[in-house]
Amino acid sequence: MVDRHQIKTFAIISYCLHMHSIVIIGTGNIATHLCQAFYNTPEIHIAQIVGRSAAKLAAFSQYGETTTEYHAIVAADVYLIAVADNAISSVAKQLKQQQGLVVHTSGSTPMRVIKQENCGVFYPLQSFSKAKKVDFTNIPICLEAAQTQDVHLLEKLAHSISQKVHLITSAQRQKLHLSAVLVNNFTNHLFHWAASICDTHDLPFTILQPLIAETVDKLAYLSPKEAQTGPAKRKDTKTMEAHLAQLPNPLQQELYKLLSENIQHMADQ
């Protein structure tokens, strides 16, 4: 636990050293990983972590002062809202009295759900799990700010934890979030689907892992368009029909057909 006196001392030291202070709002995955990352960053001071549940906040007291009360929120350079997408707007309203920059960390939410003039976005493009510590150095941070002068501050914040900082618009971020669903959620789903086929037929899923590794390793020297192979690409109808006959339900058969069709559609573009 950190007491009020220590907070004031931190604030004075921060000011002298040109450190930046942040308040993190949220107690989920992203809040956890951001706290871990910024806590280890000398030029950033976590002034406070804000959450609704005192129980959940307990795990955060190692990183700084915590509070469940919006009226007790301290002054800071940046307020990072790391809550569920549909709660961002109402959390931002609670911060109207604050002078600092108010940003959210969501991939799919427009910046303008935050009504403050000095609003922005600080979106780390990664899939976070509670279980696994994250090395932020390699994680792209996508930034946006309503006011040009705020870009610099967000860049300093982002560069303090990552080497990959991108300035993008809300429209680009929307596309990026859609792309992330394709390469992360949908790709993992294909792994799940394959794992379940293996499981049903007494095959270890690990047998596919060298192939999965190679599928990704290829991206280092071939574009995914160039790397495309398989029955759909070479229009090998016989193999595709044999695969369809093995799929147990109409939904998965339709999926196999449409994925094959989209492969052929995009090969021609």
Place this chain on the structure above:
Amino acid sequence: MVDRHQIKTFAIISYCLHMHSIVIIGTGNIATHLCQAFYNTPEIHIAQIVGRSAAKLAAFSQYGETTTEYHAIVAADVYLIAVADNAISSVAKQLKQQQGLVVHTSGSTPMRVIKQENCGVFYPLQSFSKAKKVDFTNIPICLEAAQTQDVHLLEKLAHSISQKVHLITSAQRQKLHLSAVLVNNFTNHLFHWAASICDTHDLPFTILQPLIAETVDKLAYLSPKEAQTGPAKRKDTKTMEAHLAQLPNPLQQELYKLLSENIQHMADQ
């Protein structure tokens, strides 16, 4: 080039050292990679490489004698048929006079398209590109043999190049080939799809690569079922609708819907 005298000398040495001799039929990707792998294996002797095109065979003369004539095929312990799936059966017929074991290297073709009694399958589960040399050590080799006594020979052959050798049935291999299409061809297609979205919106595809790497790295400590996240998994209709509105054609919209539906379907299983 290797002359007839050298071939005979090799055959005698092979016999004395309990080496095994193989003939590779085919001049495509798999034939190339198998030649490279076996050429560097002291206990295997490539007796001959057989192909229809003298021009294509030229690149293979570094690994052993080559021929375009089936009547000139030499005696060997194993004949590895590495040709297009629909040509396996007719190639096998040309080998009827041979005593050696006749195997194909295809994922999707039943063993029994080879009519010889001593038939089998030697299926390396990997995606091969001409451009990239392959380290076979880590590539699973899936074996099948019609006669029990032939399993041992195929295992020796497989273990000479790989540490991952699996004995599986034709039925299992079919399922494995379908699974390979999901985790390799369809996954790469999702990468292509995402790359094309990035391209259209002035975003570098490399921005997604840490996320792609993490998607695969997670498999080391979570099953793909446990690792599943995203709007479909959490039934976040609002985000899914926003994504659908961004997709440019009905085929891709339908694909997004069905992938999301299958995620929900499989989460409940």
